[in-house]
Amino acid sequence: MDTELNQRNNLAPQKHTRQIEDDRPKQLDKTANEDTTDNENNMATMFDILSRNHNLKLENLVLNRNSFAQTVENLFALSHLVKNGWAEIKVDENGCHLVFPRNAPTANAILSGEVTYSHFIFRFDFGDWKLMLKSVGIGEELMPHRSEVHEESNGSTKFVM
Numbered sequence: 001m002d003t004e005l006n007q008r009n010n011l012a013p014q015k016h017t018r019q020i021e022d023d024r025p026k027q028l029d030k031t032a033n034e035d036t037t038d039n040e041n042n043m044a045t046m047f048d049i050l051s052r053n054h055n056l057k058l059e060n061l062v063l064n065r066n067s068f069a070q071t072v073e074n075l076f077a078l079s080h081l082v083k084n085g086w087a088e089i090k091v092d093e094n095g096c097h098l099v100f101p102r103n104a105p106t107a108n109a110i111l112s113g114e115v116t117y118s119h120f121i122f123r124f125d126f127g128d129w130k131l132m133l134k135s136v137g138i139g140e141e142l143m144p145h146r147s148e149v150h151e152e153s154n155g156s157t158k159f160v161m
Contacts, residue, residue, distance in 0.1 A: 042077035042143075047086055049142050050101040056142065058089065058097035059132050063141045068129045074143050075122055082118055089120060 050056065062078055064070040078099065081087035085104045092098055105115040 038146075039073070039077055039080065042073060042146075043080055043086075046074065046077050046143060047081060047101065050081075050087060050099060053142070055098045055100050057136075058099050059136050060140050061099050061142050063129075063132050063136050064143060064145055065133060065136075065138070065141055066145050068126055070143075070146060071129055071132070072124065075124060079120060079122075082120055085115065085117075088118075 046061065049061065058078075062071055062074040064074060078087065082089060085102055088100045088102050090098050090100065109115050
């Protein structure tokens with residue numbers, strides 16, 4: 001029996017080409033912009049209320065009796081007003097936090113460094129909201145309740161008051 005060895009062909013290493021897809025990140029829907037717009041609307045509403053009343057108890061300004069979440073959003077809007085120089089928080093002799101409107105600094109004052117930015121830290125949880133409900137009389141809340149939009153599973157939009 002004759003056996004012959006088959007000779008193998010030497011294969012040169014081939015260059016592997018990676019398939020590059022021209023995938024781009026999906027465009028974000030406009031919810032991020034809507035959140036910013038909602039906050040800006042809340043800030044404008046709050047500043048309007050401050051301009052008309054001049055010194056308000058912080059609790060009366062931010063409390064939404066119907067919604068803990070909207071109370072937190074109101075605190076967020078107030079924090080931006082304080083940071084941007086449109087509002088100021090002071091404590092009176094009784095220990096009440098009062099909010100005052102301020103004129104925002106000019107662009108020149110900001111550029112020259114004359115302006116210092118203020119921030120505040122406010123610890124607030126559901127228990128604090130419950131206490132705030134007891135401390136503020138019914139009808140003494142100043143920020144209006146905002147309706148919430150919910151997307152239904154069938155694609156329709158439902159407004160919840």
